[in-house]
Amino acid sequence: GWKVMASIASDFLVKLSKPLYTVVSITMKGNSTIDEFRDLIKGLGDGANYFGMKYLGGDLNEGLDNVIDVAAVGKPLAGVIGRNPRVSDALVTKPRFGYTGLVFKLYYNNELDRWIDVKTVKEGIEILRRPKPEIEMLNYLLRYRDCISASMDSSDGLGKVLWTMSIDGKVRIRINELPISEDFLDSLNEIPGVNIEEVVFNGGEEFLPVFSIRRECVSEFERLGFKPFATVEDGSGVYFKDSILRYKGWDYFIGWTST
Numbered sequence: 001g002w003k004v005m006a007s008i009a010s011d012f013l014v015k016l017s018k019p020l021y022t023v024v025s026i027t028m029k030g031n032s033t034i035d036e037f038r039d040l041i042k043g044l045g046d047g048a049n050y051f052g053m054k055y056l057g058g059d060l061n062e063g064l065d066n067v068i069d070v071a072a073v074g075k076p077l078a079g080v081i082g083r084n085p086r087v088s089d090a091l092v093t094k095p096r097f098g099y100t101g102l103v104f105k106l107y108y109n110n111e112l113d114r115w116i117d118v119k120t121v122k123e124g125i126e127i128l129r130r131p132k133p134e135i136e137m138l139n140y141l142l143r144y145r146d147c148i149s150a151s152m153d154s155s156d157g158l159g160k161v162l163w164t165m166s167i168d169g170k171v172r173i174r175i176n177e178l179p180i181s182e183d184f185l186d187s188l189n190e191i192p193g194v195n196i197e198e199v200v201f202n203g204g205e206e207f208l209p210v211f212s213i214r215r216e217c218v219s220e221f222e223r224l225g226f227k228p229f230a231t232v233e234d235g236s237g238v239y240f241k242d243s244i245l246r247y248k249g250w251d252y253f254i255g256w257t258s259t
Helices: 002-014 034-050 099-108 119-129 135-142 158-169 182-190 196-201 215-223
Strands: 017-029 054-063 067-076 090-093 148-153 172-175 209-213 227-233 237-240 247-251 255-258
Touching (some): 002 017, 002 067, 002 119, 002 135, 002 209, 017 034, 034 054, 090 158, 090 215, 099 119, 099 196, 119 182, 148 158, 158 172, 158 209, 158 237, 158 247, 196 247, 209 215
Parallel strands (some): 172 237
Antiparallel strands (some): 090 209, 148 209, 172 227
């Protein structure tokens, strides 16, 4: 329930818009308990309150699987921001990638229980349980609206964001460094065999904003905790270490893709 509201907040934040009202359609399995239902409603309400929205209620159904559909309306505060970066822009984001990708990788390799007590893994699980997009940052970002040419959030992985921006904008994106923290990098020494590029680019559900901004605005965004990690050039494709980026994030009905 919380994550549903976090996904709304993240989508609105990257477009410099304020989410206001939300309604939810819930489908639950027939053997669900009343306590599970109450927990879900509490998560929806707590998340909406945390992100400054009003949860208006919605619809309840019984089905073969648990499904939450959500719709939200809000107020655009800065005009339309698309997904087409300007040539010569810098891409900036919060340097917190890798945590969720690491958890996904360990889970699908049936190794999550083995490393469950590692600090980085615990942090990744908490991000997946209760992501907290910084909706309070909205007023600060509005001051720099003229800097921004494009934006996306990382719900489907950083690789998906970069490839989408490259294709939609008909530009080449060159990654100069990984948007990660020193703590995350150091912690990988505890878990052998992890491909750092895979967990950074093929993660997902980080709900971190990625902005394409004028280079002269980088210092202002750095003061807000952003890190410049890529540049936008003439051409096509996404490149890292002078090679085309093989990781492409999550696609529904396909899964995590790479070339």
